[in-house]
Amino acid sequence: MGSCFIRQDFIFLKMRKSDIRRGTLYIIGFSVLIFVLIHIFMKREADSPEESPKGFSVRWSDTLTNRSSEWKALYPMDKEIERFMQKWELKGMSVAVTRNDSLLYAKGYGWADREAGDKMEATSIMRMASASKLITAVAIMKLCEQGKLNLDMKVFGHEGILNDTSYTSAIRDQRIKEITVDHLLRHKGGFTLGAGDPMFNTKDIMAVKKLKAPPTNQELTKIVLGRRLGFMPGFGRRYSNFGYMLLSLVIEKVTGLSYWDYVDKEVLQPAGAYYFCPATNYYADRNKREVKYYPPDGELVEEYNGSGKMVERVYGGSNVNGLMGAGGWVASAADLARLVAAIDGDSRVRDVINANSVAAMTAHDDNDKMSRGWSEVDAKGKWSRTGTLSSTHALIERFPDGECWVILTNSGVWIGHRFSRDLSRLVERLRSRYDKDLPRRNLW
Numbered sequence: 001m002g003s004c005f006i007r008q009d010f011i012f013l014k015m016r017k018s019d020i021r022r023g024t025l026y027i028i029g030f031s032v033l034i035f036v037l038i039h040i041f042m043k044r045e046a047d048s049p050e051e052s053p054k055g056f057s058v059r060w061s062d063t064l065t066n067r068s069s070e071w072k073a074l075y076p077m078d079k080e081i082e083r084f085m086q087k088w089e090l091k092g093m094s095v096a097v098t099r100n101d102s103l104l105y106a107k108g109y110g111w112a113d114r115e116a117g118d119k120m121e122a123t124s125i126m127r128m129a130s131a132s133k134l135i136t137a138v139a140i141m142k143l144c145e146q147g148k149l150n151l152d153m154k155v156f157g158h159e160g161i162l163n164d165t166s167y168t169s170a171i172r173d174q175r176i177k178e179i180t181v182d183h184l185l186r187h188k189g190g191f192t193l194g195a196g197d198p199m200f201n202t203k204d205i206m207a208v209k210k211l212k213a214p215p216t217n218q219e220l221t222k223i224v225l226g227r228r229l230g231f232m233p234g235f236g237r238r239y240s241n242f243g244y245m246l247l248s249l250v251i252e253k254v255t256g257l258s259y260w261d262y263v264d265k266e267v268l269q270p271a272g273a274y275y276f277c278p279a280t281n282y283y284a285d286r287n288k289r290e291v292k293y294y295p296p297d298g299e300l301v302e303e304y305n306g307s308g309k310m311v312e313r314v315y316g317g318s319n320v321n322g323l324m325g326a327g328g329w330v331a332s333a334a335d336l337a338r339l340v341a342a343i344d345g346d347s348r349v350r351d352v353i354n355a356n357s358v359a360a361m362t363a364h365d366d367n368d369k370m371s372r373g374w375s376e377v378d379a380k381g382k383w384s385r386t387g388t389l390s391s392t393h394a395l396i397e398r399f400p401d402g403e404c405w406v407i408l409t410n411s412g413v414w415i416g417h418r419f420s421r422d423l424s425r426l427v428e429r430l431r432s433r434y435d436k437d438l439p440r441r442n443l444w
Contacts, residue, residue: 060103060444061275064122064334069107073437077430081109084426088419090411091294092120096333100402101341101348102442106334112410113292122334126291126410127279127320129327129387130375131336131394133244135276136325137185137373138343139251139263141357148254151182151360155189156225161250170222179233181250184243185372191240192230198223199241199326200318202304214305217245217322237368244326251325259324270352271342272444276331279320290330291410293391314391314412327387333406338444340396340404349444386420388412395423403431 085093092110096103108120143149154160156167157177171177175190183189196204202214205223209215215223224242231238248259255262260278268276277287281304286292293314300310301317311317321328331339341349345358353361361372364379371377376384380400387394390412398404405427413419 059274060272061123061332061335064106064443066107066119066122068122068443069105071105071437071439074105074434077434077437078107078109080430080433081426085110088411088413088422089296090409090413092124092126092291092410094120094122094124094126094333094408096122096337096406097438098337098341098404099438101344101346103334103337103444104438104441106332106337106443111292115292118291120291120410121289123275123289123332124291125275125277125287125289125330125332125335126408127293127327127330127389127392128336128394128408129389129392130241131385131387131396132323132325132327132329133387134373134385134396135263135267135329135339136244136247136251137361138267138339138353138357139325140181140185140247141353141361141372142266143251143254145354145357149181149250151180151185153181155179155181155184155246155250161253162221162246166218166222167225170225172226173228175229175232176225181247182372183233184240184247184250186368187237187240187243187370188234189240189243189246190229190231190233190236190238191224191242192238194230195227197241199245199323202319203302203306206306211306214319214322217249217324221246221249237370241323241326245322245324248324248326263325267352268339270350271339272349273331273335273338273342275335276329276339279323279328279330281318281320282315287330289332294411295390296412296414314389317390320389327389333408334443336394336396336408337404337406340398340406344398344404346402384424386417386423388417388420393419393423395420395427397424397427399431403435405431 081093081095090110091114092108092112094108095105097105106122108122108124110120112118112120112124140149144151154177156162156171156179158168160177179189198205198220205211206214209223251259251262264276275289280286283292295313299313301313303309303311303316304318342352343358345351345355351358361374362377362383363371364377369376369378374383375386382400383398385396391410392412393409395407396404407423407427
């Protein structure tokens, strides 16, 4: 009996060891299977067109912070930027640097909203003023590629794009019928500021026309069409915010979409520039992540809509949203740099326009520095875009060596648009002193 129990125990022990080995193999096999399935799932998610437009990174802005650019070798550059801000009394500034379509550096300095205690972050978004014109020009070139426009198309008249009866009947100067899409892109439409900038003198227009409410952009267009041009379209150049607002209306007419929706769908999302938003006019209506704006003075002005209320110049002094493609976008410096990477002809970030469109936007003209969308294209291949409002300054500089610097501020300075030259000199100093210390990486 005893030997029988010993034998049974021995058999039971052998079976248990066998079961343990078999169970261990099952666990290992199951773990390998789970690992493979997770890997396949993650790859499918990364390749999904819904989550990753055209192969670009999924919401890189969600993980970008100032800590991403805490780089010891660049602490002296941080100090130099802070000294520059103190000199000009800037409350906040954001800087992004790319090279060869890689985001090397993105950081916010100072205050996004000093009163709320919010510091400027790498992803803080702010008004970019006339840098918005670059986005509008890209959208126009995209429509040309899609066969919906060509640069020589007339804008007004019975054969024009904006050929509604209400427009054609408002035309006073027949030369207006000669304005082309390209004239508007290059500020050659014949519009001047003899009666003020129609995008910024809403109160005066309301008073002259005895309007009880601010005119819509369509109504404003009819009012301006009732004026004489300053010169024959194509035979001169005068900077025109109104011309780029008209391009926004052209985009709406040929697409059947709102200007904002078309640009977002066909330009910004494919570029991987996810956090562009239409500007708002008031602090209470600002976008998520948007900063507070600070004018160079504390002067109150009359609200743009004729209410008679006295408001801060930066909140209600003008209709920033109504600028549309002339100056109505907000974004982070890093998102703006991403857009530039998608329109520069460098394939490391897939471009949203083709090589011919890039060439058309960046063609140098010895007699006219201003190109399509860009403020200036020099003979050496440097592209620049500036923007100025009482509340903000923007600078984009893309250099022939493939490097691009973007700066946005949430503060205006008393010298206005001339401040762009000081920002450009700052970039030149930083490049000469710290270029070699920029990290070799890609935050995108």
